[in-house]
Amino acid sequence: MTTINIIYGTAILEMTYKLLRETAAGNITETVKRLRSDMKVVIKPNLVVAKPANEGATTHPEIVEGIVRFLKDFGVTKPVIAEGSWLGEQTGKAFSCCGYDVLAKRYGLQLVDTKKENTVKKNACGLTLGICNIFLEADFLINVPVLKGHCQTVMTCCLKNLKGCIPDSEKRRYHNIGLHKPVAALNTILKPDLHVIDGICGDPVFEEGGNPVTANRILLGTDPVLLDSYGAALLGYTADEIEYIHYAKEYGAGNLFNTDTKINEFQTENRPKNTVQNQSRLVRELAPLIEDRNACSACYAALIFALHKLGVNNSGRKITETFKIGQGFRGKQSTGIGIGDCAKGCEQHISGCPPSAAAIVRALKNVTAGFLNS
Numbered sequence: 519m520t521t522i523n524i525i526y527g528t529a530i531l532e533m534t535y536k537l538l539r540e541t542a543a544g545n546i547t548e549t550v551k552r553l554r555s556d557m558k559v560v561i562k563p564n565l566v567v568a569k570p571a572n573e574g575a576t577t578h579p580e581i582v583e584g585i586v587r588f589l590k591d592f593g594v595t596k597p598v599i600a601e602g603s604w605l606g607e608q609t610g611k612a613f614s615c616c617g618y619d620v621l622a623k624r625y626g627l628q629l630v631d632t633k634k635e636n637t638v639k640k641n642a643c644g645l646t647l648g649i650c651n652i653f654l655e656a657d658f659l660i661n662v663p664v665l666k667g668h669c670q671t672v673m674t675c676c677l678k679n680l681k682g683c684i685p686d687s688e689k690r691r692y693h694n695i696g697l698h699k700p701v702a703a704l705n706t707i708l709k710p711d712l713h714v715i716d717g718i719c720g721d722p723v724f725e726e727g728g729n730p731v732t733a734n735r736i737l738l739g740t741d742p743v744l745l746d747s748y749g750a751a752l753l754g755y756t757a758d759e760i761e762y763i764h765y766a767k768e769y770g771a772g773n774l775f776n777t778d779t780k781i782n783e784f785q786t787e788n789r790p791k792n793t794v795q796n797q798s799r800l801v802r803e804l805a806p807l808i809e810d811r812n813a814c815s816a817c818y819a820a821l822i823f824a825l826h827k828l829g830v831n832n833s834g835r836k837i838t839e840t841f842k843i844g845q846g847f848r849g850k851q852s853t854g855i856g857i858g859d860c861a862k863g864c865e866q867h868i869s870g871c872p873p874s875a876a877a878i879v880r881a882l883k884n885v886t887a888g889f890l891n892s
């Protein structure tokens with residue numbers, strides 16, 4: 519399908535249901551025709567951290583509720599909601615904080631923490647990838663990502679949201695083998711039937727939110743490459759700037775957004791005036807101060823937050839040493855300040871796996887004196 523469906527507004531649950539109903543009778547007909555009441559339907563939101571959706575990191579539960587109501591029309595009454603938060607976060611805490619406990623209770627649904635799930639190894643694109651079994655066993659998989667920024671991959675949406683379908687050990691390993699290729703390869707194994715994108719108020723800079731930008735839109739489609747390349751444009755990037763989109767296209771996971779793509783819009787009277795956001799200036803400004811060798815997202819983001827909090831920037835205060843971070847520093851001696859357990863061979867070191875931003879702030883207040891000149 520070369521159609522992207524978008525609805526605008528603030529009544530999130532009703533918008534989601536309407537978008538699904540309208541398109542079920544149109545360009546997603548063939549997909550929803552396959553729904554059967556005895557199917558194992560799995561919904562995969564983005565609950566990367568335990569923060570409510572209005573902070574711009576996590577999927578609004580109202581969107582998932584809209585999907586649940588839609589599925590009920592097809593006799594599917596017990597879809598499973600499955601997710602594994604990022605390293606260092608408890609998924610159970612995220613389920614509770616983000617309103618999924620309440621949702622599950624209301625509809626009698628099962629919440630699955632994929633950190634506790636069995637995994638199966640699969641080969642794809644020259645890589646062997648461990649994937650949580652529940653997603654491989656799903657008869658119908660619905661991906662519900664947030665369109666938002668990401669410190670390392672620039673943005674995250676449909677393709678990268680599937681990183682929540684792998685165990686923590688694999689999350690670490692993905693960063694160690696370059697992140698983009700394994701994310702793209704994962705999308706050749708797991709192929710969600712539908713992608714419903716939360717574009718309500720994603721943070722255009724940080725995966726973990728904190729700077730939500732209201733856009734009041736929900737997007738729907740079946741091709742993750744198409745949707746992500748369109749999402750990149752909404753955030754002010756071209757698909758070429760997002761490496762994993764490039765690889766996903768190369769691996770056959772979908773097609774790029776182009777002039778032939780049909781955009782099917784609903785409730786356009788609610789469309790925001792300016793849909794292009796590009797607020798990653800902070801990350802771009804701080805990146806030259808960081809020597810990143812395959813750092814996990816949680817680690818890298820914590821450092822960015824900490825530097826921002828401390829008022830460190832690339833133009834004002836001069837830095838005499840870069841911060842060292844990532845699995846590439848494991849077992850290595852280095853000058854400078856190492857962030858996280860991997861970089862404990864550095865001259866000075868802040869422990870944690872990952873360290874919290876608050877811990878980095880506390881530690882940097884003491885250790886930066888020799889490295890930063892006001």
Ligand code: SF4
Pocket residue numbers: 605690812813814816817843844845857858859860861870871872873
């Ligand atoms: S210290 Fe940081 S980069 Fe190293 S494994 Fe832990 S979270 Fe990942």
